[in-house]
Amino acid sequence: MGCSDLCGGRADGIDTECEPVNQEAPSLNALVHGGDLVSAAKRYGVAREAWIDLSTGINPCAYPVPHLEASCFQQLPYQSRDFEAAVTAYYGSSAFVACNGSQQVIELLPKLLPTLPVLLPALGYQEHCKSWRKAQRGVGSLFYYSAIDQVAAIERIESQLRLNKPFHLVLINPNNPTGLLFSVERIVDWASRMPEGGFIIVDEAFIDLHPEQSVLSDYHAFQQASNLLVIRSFGKFFGLAGIRLGFLFGPASLLRKVAHGVGPWSVNGPAQSVAIAALNDHCWHGRNRASIERNSDITVSLFRPLLTRIGAEALGASALFSSWWINRKQATSLYTFFAERGVLLRIIDGEAESADFAGLSVLRLGSIDAEDKCRLARLIQVINDYILALD
Numbered sequence: 001m002g003c004s005d006l007c008g009g010r011a012d013g014i015d016t017e018c019e020p021v022n023q024e025a026p027s028l029n030a031l032v033h034g035g036d037l038v039s040a041a042k043r044y045g046v047a048r049e050a051w052i053d054l055s056t057g058i059n060p061c062a063y064p065v066p067h068l069e070a071s072c073f074q075q076l077p078y079q080s081r082d083f084e085a086a087v088t089a090y091y092g093s094s095a096f097v098a099c100n101g102s103q104q105v106i107e108l109l110p111k112l113l114p115t116l117p118v119l120l121p122a123l124g125y126q127e128h129c130k131s132w133r134k135a136q137r138g139v140g141s142l143f144y145y146s147a148i149d150q151v152a153a154i155e156r157i158e159s160q161l162r163l164n165k166p167f168h169l170v171l172i173n174p175n176n177p178t179g180l181l182f183s184v185e186r187i188v189d190w191a192s193r194m195p196e197g198g199f200i201i202v203d204e205a206f207i208d209l210h211p212e213q214s215v216l217s218d219y220h221a222f223q224q225a226s227n228l229l230v231i232r233s234f235g236k237f238f239g240l241a242g243i244r245l246g247f248l249f250g251p252a253s254l255l256r257k258v259a260h261g262v263g264p265w266s267v268n269g270p271a272q273s274v275a276i277a278a279l280n281d282h283c284w285h286g287r288n289r290a291s292i293e294r295n296s297d298i299t300v301s302l303f304r305p306l307l308t309r310i311g312a313e314a315l316g317a318s319a320l321f322s323s324w325w326i327n328r329k330q331a332t333s334l335y336t337f338f339a340e341r342g343v344l345l346r347i348i349d350g351e352a353e354s355a356d357f358a359g360l361s362v363l364r365l366g367s368i369d370a371e372d373k374c375r376l377a378r379l380i381q382v383i384n385d386y387i388l389a390l391d
């Protein structure tokens with residue numbers, strides 16, 4: 001199964017494998033994984049360095065990697081006090097385990113938490129669903145809520161709570177790709193009403209633009225809850241996904257198990273050194289928030305004429321991506337046209353969410369660095385060429 005990084009189950013609660021429903025468009029499922037420029041280069045004959053990569057939600061203006069001491073490469077990477085202090089100050093909690101990208105804990109948690117039914121977003125970062133399915137070895141124990149309709153999602157979660165039977169709840173907050181967001185108050189309230197044994201796992205990979213929306217921003221409530229787990233990704237906001245750094249925040253008893261699971265050296269020395277500089281650099285955080293928003297606005301405005309032309313409808317957004325419903329056949333030709341010209345887009349099978357979306361896919365657009373005039377000009381050219389080709 002060539003499952004890509006984003007798809008899901010059905011919001012009617014039925015567990016489905018991640019196969020494309022529409023067999024007429026098999027090429028959708030054969031698309032290059034978001035951010036996989038190695039495969040893209042091979043398939044489309046465009047050198048890896050030449051790509052304009054809009055296929056991820058990674059900040060295109062990365063934190064400038066500082067000069068690193070040789071010792072961070074030479075010594076075993078036991079976590080330094082400076083690292084722990086920088087993490088605690090930036091995220092607002094010292095109750096964490098650092099890991100090799102948040103992906104590592106997404107894979108690990110289902111193996112460590114009690115085996116229970118799991119309620120997940122019907123559309124979202126697919127590694128959650130994949131990891132639970134693998135750990136629980138079966139279909140039937142995974143249920144879904146809408147990742148698009150907030151009212152329906154809340155009702156689905158509330159009705160599960162009312163059953164008063166233990167389950168785990170996965171929230172991707174904000175959701176990638178739909179942008180669905182639950183408030184801190186609501187999540188804390190759900191945590192207080194979770195039946196004994198169940199955990200709420202909140203994946204906040206895209207929250208850094210709005211730290212006040214993080215569950216960690218209400219430190220007191222977070223500390224009180226013994227069933228609230230928060231996953232943070234370093235790679236997105238800092239634009240440094242390659243160093244593989246993520247964090248799990250939660251109750252001490254679970255963190256001990258997770259620490260054991262990830263092992264002593266899951267975060268390498270250079271990653272720790274870069275993180276200390278980046279997490280402590282408050283000036284850069286402020287400048288970067290502004291530049292992410294500017295780049296996102298510019299990217300959307302460049303695509304707007306094309307999106308209007310093909311009848312795309314806004315699905316949702318976070319500051320690091322915007323998502324659009326587009327016709328499934330259009331999606332394939334759009335993707336191919338852009339890829340052949342060195343622009344990698346991200347197309348997601350939108351059909352899994354609901355039968356109402358039959359024939360539609362999701363185009364998720366990352367951002368371009370608008371200061372990179374050369375790439376900007378190339379992107380404008382490709383967009384214009386595509387519009388011309390439609391005429």
Ligand SMILES: Cc1ncc(COP(=O)(O)O)c(C=O)c1O
Nearest residue numbers: 101102103125176205233235246
């Ligand atoms: C919602 C979400 N969570 C987690 C991850 C994993 O990120 P990383 O392992 O780089 O921290 C991703 C990657 O795209 C994501 O979209």
